[in-house]
Amino acid sequence: xxxxxxxxxxxxxxxxxxxxxxxxxxxxxxxxxxxxxxxxxxxxxxxxxxxxxxxxxxxxxxxxxxxxxxxxxxxxxxxxxxxxxxxxxxxxxxxxxxxxxxxxxxxxxxxxxxxxxxxxxxxxxxxxxxxxxxxxxxxxxxxxxxxxxxxxxxxxxxxxxxxxxxxxxxxxxxxxxxxxxxxxxxxxxxxxxxxxxxxxxxxxxxxxxxxxxxxxxxxxxxxxxxxxxxxxxxxxxxxxxxxxxxxxxxxxxxxxxxxxxxxxxxxxxxxxxxxxxxxxxxxxxxx
Numbered sequence: 001x002x003x004x005x006x007x008x009x010x011x012x013x014x015x016x017x018x019x020x021x022x023x024x025x026x027x028x029x030x031x032x033x034x035x036x037x038x039x040x041x042x043x044x045x046x047x048x049x050x051x052x053x054x055x056x057x058x059x060x061x062x063x064x065x066x067x068x069x070x071x072x073x074x075x076x077x078x079x080x081x082x083x084x085x086x087x088x089x090x091x092x093x094x095x096x097x098x099x100x101x102x103x104x105x106x107x108x109x110x111x112x113x114x115x116x117x118x119x120x121x122x123x124x125x126x127x128x129x130x131x132x133x134x135x136x137x138x139x140x141x142x143x144x145x146x147x148x149x150x151x152x153x154x155x156x157x158x159x160x161x162x163x164x165x166x167x168x169x170x171x172x173x174x175x176x177x178x179x180x181x182x183x184x185x186x187x188x189x190x191x192x193x194x195x196x197x198x199x200x201x202x203x204x205x206x207x208x209x210x211x212x213x214x215x216x217x218x219x220x221x222x223x224x225x226x227x228x229x230x231x232x233x234x235x236x237x238x239x240x241x242x243x244x245x246x247x248x249x250x251x252x253x254x255x256x257x258x259x260x261x262x263x264x265x266x267x268x269x270x271x272x273x274x275x276x277x278x279x280x281x282x283x284x285x286x287x
Contacts, residue, residue, distance in 0.1 A: 026058045051093065074124055084129075126146050140172060230263075
């Protein structure tokens with residue numbers, strides 16, 4: 001009989017699977033040669049990459065399943081044709097919603113919220129690379145990412161009030177104030193106006209701005225830096241960033257003590273020390 005440790009590792013391996021060969025139906029999906037960095041590209045450039053019921057659901061399912069990925073460590077989320085995402089498709093989502101019953105409407109809004117949950121709960125860091133139009137649900141996708149890069153041409157708008165809806169959509173009233181502050185978030189959610197790229201960087205929504213010709217390379221460089229780092233520990237950091245929103249000081253300090261102790265028990269921690277002691281670069285394996 002094998003040891004408990006080997007049995008646990010075997011069980012974990014059985015649950016994991018590679019996503020390098022994932023076949024996307026409603027967007028583009030590509031993965032680096034080593035399988036660590038994936039790129040999800042919204043690909044309806046003629047309409048500025050709007051979302052459909054099907055693309056919402058497929059992204060939700062994909063990000064949920066990435067919990068079990070044995071290869072992907074970071075995901076770049078971008079749009080094609082010089083725009084990020086114009087939100088829900090007017091004729092494929094907005095028009096049908098005007099004819100739905102309340103149970104169907106609630107099923108839809110819960111499904112869109114589940115996409116945000118899946119993005120926040122997957123252990124991979126998601127980097128939004130934003131150019132051009134980033135509106136409505138597109139702005140939510142950028143908001144739900146872990147890091148955001150943009151071009152000076154990026155225009156980000158939470159448009160929901162423009163169509164008679166609340167700014168409380170897909171977590172905007174909870175997440176956006178934590179990124180840019182209550183007053184700034186309130187203005188954007190009440191007015192629906194576009195936030196310029198400069199405002200977005202100054203307010204902390206965007207981590208950095210890059211020229212259009214340099215955006216993809218900048219996103220790939222950032223994704224690679226994270227993917228080649230201590231990715232088990234990065235996943236722990238993401239988890240704690242999410243959990244500590246609702247914790248008091250004593251709770252969060254205890255939670256972080258436990259999280260860090262778990263990371264200290266990994267071989268990655270030992271590898272990093274040994275590499276430092278030998279003046280070498282550590283190689284992280286996620287265990």
